[in-house]
Amino acid sequence: xxxxxxxxxxxxxxxxxxxxxxxxxxxxxxxxxxxxxxxxxxxxxxxxxxxxxxxxxxxxxxxxxxxxxxxxxxxxxxxxxxxxxxxxxxxxxxxxxxxxxxxxxxxxxxxxxxxxxxxxxxxxxxxxxxxxxxxxxxxxxxxxxxxxxxxxxxxxxxxxxxxxxxxxxxxxxxxxxxxxxxxxxxxxxxxxxxxxxxxxxxxxxxxxxxxxxxxxxxxxxxxxxxxxxxxxxxxxxxxxxxxxxxxxxxxxxxxxxxxxxxxxxxxxxxxxxxxxxxxxxxxxxxxxxxxxxxxxxxxxxxxxxxxxxxxxxxxxxxxxxxxxxxxxxxxxxxxxxxxxxxxxxxxxxxxxxxxxxxxxxxxxxxxxxxxxxxxxx
Amino acid sequence: xxxxxxxxxxxxxxxxxxxxxxxxxxxxxxxxxxxxxxxxxxxxxxxxxxxxxxxxxxxxxxxxxxxxxxxxxxxxxxxxxxxxxxxxxxxxxxxxxxxxxxxxxxxxxxxxxxxxxxxxxxxxxxxxxxxxxxxxxxxxxxxxxxxxxxxxxxxxxxxxxxxxxxxxxxxxxxxxxxxxxxxxxxxxxxxxxxxxxxxxxxxxxxxxxxxxxxxxxxxxxxxxxxxxxxxxxxxxxxxxxxxxxxxxxxxxxxxxxxxxxxxxxxxxxxxxxxxxxxxxxxxxxxxxxxxxxxxxxxxxxxxxxxxxxxxxxxxxxxxxxxxxxxxxxxxxxxxxxxxxxxxxxxxxxxxxxxxxxxxxxxxxxxxxxxxxxxxxx
Numbered sequence: 001x002x003x004x005x006x007x008x009x010x011x012x013x014x015x016x017x018x019x020x021x022x023x024x025x026x027x028x029x030x031x032x033x034x035x036x037x038x039x040x041x042x043x044x045x046x047x048x049x050x051x052x053x054x055x056x057x058x059x060x061x062x063x064x065x066x067x068x069x070x071x072x073x074x075x076x077x078x079x080x081x082x083x084x085x086x087x088x089x090x091x092x093x094x095x096x097x098x099x100x101x102x103x104x105x106x107x108x109x110x111x112x113x114x115x116x117x118x119x120x121x122x123x124x125x126x127x128x129x130x131x132x133x134x135x136x137x138x139x140x141x142x143x144x145x146x147x148x149x150x151x152x153x154x155x156x157x158x159x160x161x162x163x164x165x166x167x168x169x170x171x172x173x174x175x176x177x178x179x180x181x182x183x184x185x186x187x188x189x190x191x192x193x194x195x196x197x198x199x200x201x202x203x204x205x206x207x208x209x210x211x212x213x214x215x216x217x218x219x220x221x222x223x224x225x226x227x228x229x230x231x232x233x234x235x236x237x238x239x240x241x242x243x244x245x246x247x248x249x250x251x252x253x254x255x256x257x258x259x260x261x262x263x264x265x266x267x268x269x270x271x272x273x274x275x276x277x278x279x280x281x282x283x284x285x286x287x288x289x290x291x292x293x294x295x296x297x298x299x300x301x302x303x304x305x306x307x308x309x310x311x312x313x314x315x316x317x318x319x320x321x322x323x324x325x326x327x328x329x330x331x332x333x334x335x336x337x338x339x340x341x342x343x344x345x346x347x348x349x350x351x352x353x354x355x356x357x358x359x360x361x362x363x364x365x366x367x368x369x370x371x372x373x374x375x376x377x
Numbered sequence: 378x379x380x381x382x383x384x385x386x387x388x389x390x391x392x393x394x395x396x397x398x399x400x401x402x403x404x405x406x407x408x409x410x411x412x413x414x415x416x417x418x419x420x421x422x423x424x425x426x427x428x429x430x431x432x433x434x435x436x437x438x439x440x441x442x443x444x445x446x447x448x449x450x451x452x453x454x455x456x457x458x459x460x461x462x463x464x465x466x467x468x469x470x471x472x473x474x475x476x477x478x479x480x481x482x483x484x485x486x487x488x489x490x491x492x493x494x495x496x497x498x499x500x501x502x503x504x505x506x507x508x509x510x511x512x513x514x515x516x517x518x519x520x521x522x523x524x525x526x527x528x529x530x531x532x533x534x535x536x537x538x539x540x541x542x543x544x545x546x547x548x549x550x551x552x553x554x555x556x557x558x559x560x561x562x563x564x565x566x567x568x569x570x571x572x573x574x575x576x577x578x579x580x581x582x583x584x585x586x587x588x589x590x591x592x593x594x595x596x597x598x599x600x601x602x603x604x605x606x607x608x609x610x611x612x613x614x615x616x617x618x619x620x621x622x623x624x625x626x627x628x629x630x631x632x633x634x635x636x637x638x639x640x641x642x643x644x645x646x647x648x649x650x651x652x653x654x655x656x657x658x659x660x661x662x663x664x665x666x667x668x669x670x671x672x673x674x675x676x677x678x679x680x681x682x683x684x685x686x687x688x689x690x691x692x693x694x695x696x697x698x699x700x701x702x703x704x705x706x707x708x709x710x711x712x713x714x715x716x717x718x719x720x721x722x723x724x725x726x727x728x729x730x731x732x733x734x735x736x737x738x739x740x741x742x743x744x745x746x747x748x749x750x751x752x753x754x
Contacts, residue, residue, distance in 0.1 A: 215570075
């Protein structure tokens with residue numbers, strides 16, 4: 001597949017030119033954070049909600065993406081009258097550090113005008129969160145009302161509560177875990193190897209060759225996508241149905257194959273392979289307990305946030321037992337925590353889908369916290 | 378990765394030159410079945426056990442493979458004093474039709490001396506079983522004492538019982554199912570796309586280019602390998618341990634990554650990519666109920682075999698519920714069936730590993746059947 005590079009789009013952003021020191025020790029000469037906001041910041045600057053996006057998400061939470069033209073990825077959750085009600089809250093979402101939607105990442109230009117590409121330094125979930133903190137401060141907000149996110153977004157929520165224990169009133173980690181499991185790492189590694197195997201990857205310098213490793217990235221996306229769904233969801237959506245009807249001898253394609261290929265081929269039109277490598281690596285290395293002497297409770301010592309931990313019953317990528325382990329650690333840290341497992345057959349992706357139980361849970365938790373925080377409607 | 382083609386090895390075989398009509402309608406001008414036997418056929422020709430291998434298995438059940446030099450893949454199960462006791466039974470194992478260890482498959486030569494390659498016709502699990510039947514008849518055996526196999530081997534066991542209801546006394550489908558699920562198909566499709574994406578695949582004509590699609594095949598193997606293990610097994614074996622100690626900032630590799638890469642790179646030295654495509658397709662299309670008017674019980678109408686259905690508690694590729702569905706269908710068909718779920722954390726691969734409970738179950742079932750069948754020790 002010979003595809004040109006991703007379209008360059010203008011993204012709203014803020015640029016910090018004073019240098020940004022990463023966990024790896026490298027200093028980025030400048031930090032750009034691309035972001036979107038929805039709603040109005042109240043006079044007390046107390047109603048700000050930070051939404052953290054997942055691996056392949058972006059800042060276009062509640063409006064069409066300028067790259068794909070598709071509607072925002074969380075319009076069912078964020079908007080007027082939605083659980084994260086933009087009539088009530090000021091919602092912020094930033095493209096993560098290392099991403100490819102306008103924030104500093106492998107696609108960004110270095111001071112000498114060349115692209116970072118594979119020279120882009122490794123980043124951590126904490127680096128992503130520290131970049132978001134810069135944005136939040138830039139917006140004049142000292143303390144967020146809430147930080148919310150699913151999957152890798154949930155990892156960021158946990159890191160926020162750990163790194164900035166005073167800077168958020170409420171924390172909602174959804175379909176997340178305190179670390180990436182061996183199986184999760186394994187699936188990411190398959191995707192990375194698929195990208196490396198693509199000759200169009202050119203050792204990461206595909207920009208210089210005017211191409212992208214589209215086939216490898218598509219395979220990576222396909223492998224990952226299976227993990228986002230449950231077996232039940234796949235069986236319900238596709239079963240063993242063939243694309244073109246009639247069981248001929250292998251002439252036809254199963255619907256699930258066609259679906260996966262579509263997932264792969266559309267993904268490469270919107271996502272950068274080096275960003276994919278950078279961000280999957282950040283997720284793999286996320287391990288809050290390891291960062292705190294192998295004591296997860298210590299990661300949350302002193303946090304003042306109220307937690308609502310959410311898991312989905314059929315999520316096998318970030319299973320409920322990981323959320324329970326998180327809740328136990330938060331309890332040991334004497335944090336204020338509630339936990340809800342949403343019964344669903346939709347798998348990990350349930351946090352992005354129509355799940356009324358989840359939406360009611362989120363709306364209720366935020367409303368209760370808003371009352372306690374004295375946020376005026 | 379620029380690797381030469383697989384080493385050619387001489388495999389014991391039988392050649393049927395009278396043509397072999399496949400389910401797809403194509404006639405193979407000749408059928409070669411490569412096989413190995415262990416033990417001695419008794420005078421009544423009543424003690425033969427056919428072992429069916431899985432996707433990437435071969436006929437070298439209980440002796441070193443001439444290609445890899447590694448010990449047989451089921452030495453814990455097949456051998457003197459083992460559950461499938463070669464002092465008692467005459468054990469046969471054939472490389473499947475479509476395979477790459479000597480049986481007719483994509484690597485085989487056509488009458489004109491060229492390799493089949495991608496022109497090799499699609500084969501079904503039933504075609505594989507019909508090829509085995511030719512071998513069994515060639516060996517002078519009218520009725521097998523038992524047919525045993527795990528994973529795709531289990532699919533063959535079911536097909537044997539369905540297609541030849543009088544030709545086996547006992548059937549042991551292990552970690553199997555009556556059809557491939559949407560999730561299973563999806564994982565296979567990821568592997569196929571990884572192979573197709575490798576430029577060394579050359580549209581399947583890699584033999585002509587003196588190369589093999591090693592990177593693509595390795596990625597396919599890595600993705601598949603994750604599905605053979607349980608999350609618990611991965612966590613126990615590797616957890617989040619790093620290969621070279623000390624948590625540097627992403628300089629180190631997780632052990633699980635190193636392990637997967639090793640799995641991928643050794644696999645391509647012993648397996649043919651076109652065989653992988655052919656056999657995964659055969660598995661995907663396996664659906665015994667669909668072949669019998671969507672009634673799984675009808676598939677087993679008239680079978681005289683005694684069944685022992687075995688599943689493993691942590692197998693998420695062929696989960697226990699699939700075995701239970703099989704047992705229910707066998708019950709509806711008034712078949713003689715017992716069912717055992719082996720508690721283990723080793724996942725799908727448990728059937729290949731040290732699982733004393735499984736081995737005792739198998740030994741006991743066979744011994745009981747041998748007594749009923751009047752097989753003299």
